[in-house]
């Protein structure tokens with residue numbers, strides 16, 4: 001019997017291409033795992049009205065963790081249009097399966113390393129090495145939204161005098177998205193970031209927020225961060241507003257180290273960080289809970305490149321490295337990262353984004369060629 005059972009979820013579009021690439025490298029590393037295929041994504045929404053079928057949840061519960069490619073998500077009206085005719089008019093509504101997975105398995109921590117590997121021509125600078133800790137289940141992406149606005153919600157909102165500008169707009173004319181943050185959620189993400197910094201020799205942890213405007217939610221996480229920071233001795237902790245840090249990150253990215261933020265701000269800042277070290281082709285991510293984890297590259301399904309094997313598999317391969325870290329397979333993690341770093345440094349085999357050519361045009365290697373080169377370098 002294999003040592004690990006890994007749920008295998010390619011999902012949509014280029015998720016399939018990069019997962020095929022990952023398999024080449026995992027096999028070269030002789031990772032002792034059984035891969036259990038699990039359905040997720042747009043196809044299952046269209047055919048079954050559920051992008052995360054019950055059988056997938058069952059599979060996940062029977063595995064150690066999951067590797068995931070990407071999914072396609074579309075706005076409500078488009079999602080309804082593409083439903084199988086037999087499912088239309090049944091009150092089904094699309095909800096992102098990855099957001100659902102994060103909530104259902106309480107994958108409270110989204111960890112996104114952004115490291116400039118030497119030799120990558122896309123590096124903004126060569127001395128960038130940041131890790132973003134993004135709260136993964138609450139905040140702006142909590143999914144508590146209303147349109148039209150129910151009467152009871154309207155009545156509750158009117159308890160706040162700042163509701164005045166919308167009082168007479170009419171319930172059918174108001175859309176509401178919420179930003180609900182709990183003290184527990186704030187404590188958990190701040191503690192993860194601080195612990196990570198302490199255990200990995202990092203020097204600085206920066207909370208990214210906007211408490212001068214988002215006074216209640218921003219205020220809560222800021223108070224929690226300040227209180228927890230007191231227990232981390234010499235660690236340099238500070239705070240930055242989300243807008244200001246977008247500017248500072250371009251001016252002095254080398255100054256930042258570990259960053260911690262609520263869901264949406266963490267999403268924004270991690271894409272910015274990814275842009276500094278090569279873009280989505282290099283951006284890996286881990287969704288981590290207390291007992292389970294789902295590993296996925298930051299990028300989406302890039303539908304225009306679906307099945308063309310042109311996208312960069314490095315994001316997916318770096319994601320597999322995060323899986324090894326989480327499983328405690330330190331040797332595999334080191335060997336995989338070493339092979340990735342070697343391929344980047346040599347620069348002989350690279351996809352279109354690294355070469356600076358148009359995808360599918362001559363001058364770039366395919367997704368699988370890059371994976372095969374990494375597999376060859378595995379020691």
Ligand SMILES: NC(=O)c1ccc[n+]([C@@H]2O[C@H](COP(=O)([O-])OP(=O)(O)OC[C@H]3O[C@@H](n4cnc5c(N)ncnc54)[C@H](O)[C@@H]3O)[C@@H](O)[C@H]2O)c1
Nearest residue numbers: 070071072073074280281298299300301302303311312353
């Ligand atoms: N976690 C996820 O699965 C996830 C994340 C983001 C977007 N999405 C979904 O993916 C679909 C497409 O969204 P999008 O086009 O805005 O974002 P995307 O990340 O899929 O792609 C945007 C562009 O980035 C580039 N790119 C992405 N991955 C790359 C890679 N590995 N190598 C090189 N270049 C790469 C391509 O130019 C691509 O067209 C949407 O339906 C969206 O909802 C899913």
